[in-house]
Amino acid sequence: MRSLRIGALWVSTSFRAAPLLMVIATVLVALRAVAAPAQTFGISLLVEGLTADRSATITAGIAIIVGGLAVSFLGDVVAWPVQVTAEERMAGRVHADLLDVTTGIPGLTQHERADVSDRLEFVRERAWKMGVGSEVLLWLFGTVTNTVTVLSLLGSVHPVLLLLPLLGMSRVWSAYQGNMREQQAHEDTMPQERLADRLIEIAKDPRTGLEVRVFGLRRVLLERITALQAERFRLLVAAARWSGKVDGGVRLLFGLLYAAAVVWIVIRARNGQQTAGDVVLVLLLAPQVDQMTGGIAQNVYWIGEVVRSFSRYDWLREYAKANSWRRSRTPAPRRLTTGIELRDVGFAYPGAESAVLSGVNLTVPAGSAVALVGENGAGKTTLVKLLARMYDPTSGQILVDGVDLSTIEPGSWRAGMAAGFQDFVKFELIAREVVGIGDVGRMGDVTAVQAAVRRGGAESVVAGLPRGLDTQLGKKFTDGVELSGGQWQRFALARAFMREKPMLLLLDEPTAALDPEAEHRLYEQYATAARDAAAETGGITVLVSHRFSTVRMADLIVVMHHGRIEEVGSHEELLAAGGRYAELFELQARAYR
Incomplete structure (x- = not known):
């Protein structure tokens, strides 16, 4: 049930982000997936027509080849910009949805539990992988279409050849197992990664620079960060080595079996049991089958990542639903x-x-x-x-x-409710916005903002800003102005008066x-x-x-x-x-x- 829900969430998010573009991209992907094996079939018909001197077969082969080339050209010209645009829309939709879900949780419990915080951090950090979900979805659909077409062509030569792509799927299994091992290592080392990132922030943040230098924390921070990263890398490298050994062994076995199949079909052709077109078809399909299974093996990582990302997103949605205080x-x-x-x-x-x-x-x-x-x-x-x-x-x-x-x-x-806190937030926005967000409904009311500034005792601070209430606050921005702790607090007080x-x-x-x-x-x-x-x-x-x-x-x-x-x-x-x-x-x- 949950697997179906995750799949539906993946598909619905992709199509909600850009419905028309996704429909166009889906059609183009299907045509391109059929084009390459269709051209191969056209070449086999052309060879058969030439060897048997059948003009109708030659004409059919040429028509299929030209049609495949036209579809490939159209796909190359149109499909890429359509897919890129759909992917950008998807990324925007995912980040908007995540912001909506996380800020929609009315309480603060999720910030107090380390296990929930770890999972929330993981969702946020891996959100970009959901952003490529539309691209991976289209690739998956194209791969399925291509696989069905290739299997149909191989089966038309001899049913035994259908075993080759199925054996090739063992590469998918090995890639999946390796990916799972590496992903588990990433999740197991998430606490170390979070702590290392936090220590790096402390080391480079100007607000902590004074105490870092006064107390001589440079070496302590470096040693702690190095130790945490070394532990992470040890586990990640071990998982990568295991993955490489398994995948390499499976690929070698598959290559040997496919070589044997090609030799077998040539022997059958020499004995008159297969046509010259059959031999050409199998020879030309061989690299396509290898490319197909190899592509699946390489992209199973992304399939797994997108599925896991949407699985975490589904968990977040369910968590938000369970903690939404819906009965209130x-x-x-x-x-x-x-x-x-x-x-x-x-x-x-x-x-x-x-x-x-x-x-x-x-x-x-x-x-x-x-x-x-x-x-x-x-x-x-x-x-x-x-x-x-x-x-x-x-x-x-x-x-x-x-x-x-x-x-x-x-x-x-x-x-x-209105509030003012000791641990106030330094919103690095335009000065009038910093105050105005105290009452979002009147945020654009300049008179209300000025009145709040006056009641909060922030008039002298505003007077010292180069553009008054239109000044950008925060040195991270061009022409941004930094404030002292007391000045930031004056703005927080004014915000509480909105x-x-x-x-x-x-x-x-x-x-x-x-x-x-x-x-x-x-x-x-x-x-x-x-x-x-x-x-x-x-x-x-x-x-x-x-x-x-x-x-x-x-x-x-x-x-x-x-x-x-x-x-x-x-x-x-x-x-x-x-x-x-x-x-x-x-x-x-x-x-x-």
Whole structure:
């Protein structure tokens, strides 16, 4: 069943990419596949007509030869550009489909599991092999057509000769086995390849260059990369040697058998059991049979690669389908009326031995601002990810106005959300796009982008750019401008302001690269925006920060410790309680003093 599904996926993807071109190419491939053996048959008829002095046979032979030449000429002129164009369309379709499928997975689980990450990386790296799928499909169809034609001609001479192409298929078997051995070696060494590639990136990336040189990591990186590549090459070379031995032995056996068949048909002709045309036909078909089986043997690698690539693509589609949260169909509310409630929420990352969150109970009223505080590893960022529904809790529930968040359509929920993160992305786009993607629907609204820049405190950064908001960011591009860490963060903050009145605003230390004074000013703007959103949408603001001078403006402060909530209350209440919050606040205040 899965094999049929993979085959159907291969064919449908090829024809969806360029339907008309694929139909034209298929017809041309079939004609070209028949042309060569047909010309051989025409030559045998010509020889028979000349030896027997039959003009009708001579005429038929010449007509077939000329027709074959015409088809070959037409195919050479038209088929190649048609196939190249179809292949380019196929490559574009494959990459678009892969992007659509991978970005369509609503959660982040696939990024947390090493086994899934390895397979996803393999799919992406080998995607170009699916891109040549249309070419391989056409070649396969042409080979089948050519094989049927050659078998028919050999069978017309003597049925025993049909065994020769079948014996030649042993080369296909040997090539397939060798290819499987080599492919398995590639898959077995994928972890080493990924690690080596990552270390190479570290070695050449300007962002890591400072620490590489300060800590003298050059030799360590080189030795590690060399060791990983040596291990890979050892396994790959062993597989290649095994493949060469098997394929060489099979080819030698096939060559000897075909030579014996040619001698046998000549002896039969001398005894009057075959005609001169039969001898010519077998002699001329011999190199075609060898070419046919050799071509299959050589291209079985590509057939195998395309099949395996589409097999992985099929796995990815099935994985995406299984993790698509298809049952989450409830639309997100347009306005929060009661708020968000966490009931005995627990969460463990895929493959982790221990839970990051356990027994979390919390009620956040609509229209409130809540701050999450605690030491590193307390579970603050994980809680933010659960609220954004990047994951579902492994136990317990998150309720939005009494509705389980796991039943709400994720795209609908995130459409009413805005966020700023410490680990923000440096989108190397045009400056206005870097901000505008915070609300894709208003990305082209210059007024909205300028307002977000103003609220995010990025006006001074834009003013220093040579072409303002039309400046290309990133030194990788011609005339691109590189920004400092703080400047990139200003753009990330402005991006978070694009959605003016979100129902959920998540701020996970988005100002870590800014000084305390600048951070405080920005959070005052966030507080103003949060109050506006709260009045209109019942919006909730969730703030993660280590600076207590900032979190004190929150309506509710949640103190987390080892994945649990230890204290909840206002700044004044928590100070009066004299618990962990009061202790942490005093430590930070003492440091400032």
